[in-house]
Amino acid sequence: MATVKKRMRARKSAGFTDEHRIFLETGHDFFGDLKDIDPDFETNRKRQEAAWKEHRKEIMDKCAAEKRAGYRPWAWWQFDCKKEFLEFGERSVNLGNGDVFKYILTETKIQLLYRIGELQPWEIKELTKQGAKLMPNLLVPEA
Numbered sequence: 001m002a003t004v005k006k007r008m009r010a011r012k013s014a015g016f017t018d019e020h021r022i023f024l025e026t027g028h029d030f031f032g033d034l035k036d037i038d039p040d041f042e043t044n045r046k047r048q049e050a051a052w053k054e055h056r057k058e059i060m061d062k063c064a065a066e067k068r069a070g071y072r073p074w075a076w077w078q079f080d081c082k083k084e085f086l087e088f089g090e091r092s093v094n095l096g097n098g099d100v101f102k103y104i105l106t107e108t109k110i111q112l113l114y115r116i117g118e119l120q121p122w123e124i125k126e127l128t129k130q131g132a133k134l135m136p137n138l139l140v141p142e143a
Helices: 004-013 018-026 033-035 045-065 074-080 109-115 120-127
Strands: 089-096 100-105
Touching: 018 033, 018 045, 018 074, 033 109, 045 074
Parallel strands: none
Antiparallel strands: 089 100
16 A cells, blocks of 8 residues: 555656646546546646646647647636637527517637637638638638
8 A cells, every 4th residue: 555655646746747738638537547646636726727827838739739720728718718708698689579589699619719819820721621611701811
């Protein structure tokens, strides 16, 4: 038993690990590996945000290198995306005859990224190539 504790301490002192990175990318500790290394990281928003600030560039660069157009890691949505950009909620339209039509306003993550100017030029081109119907009237600047 003492050997296990010693090994866990040694791994915990390693600092930022692949398990931390995976959590910041996905928001999940799929196999419980992070709990073994760093038990409170999954529930400690301040530590998550601090880790995101420190490792944001390398994680975002990895996503860009993988050419995952329109993808943002879980931590980006949690700590970088301003909540006012998320315009979800109930809306209503007066039809003029006393009837009111109620609907829920939703948009895809790609539409939101496009609307707030967060899509990089390469992402727009890639999504356009893929026939991204999620962005109507998208004009791609000439290269």
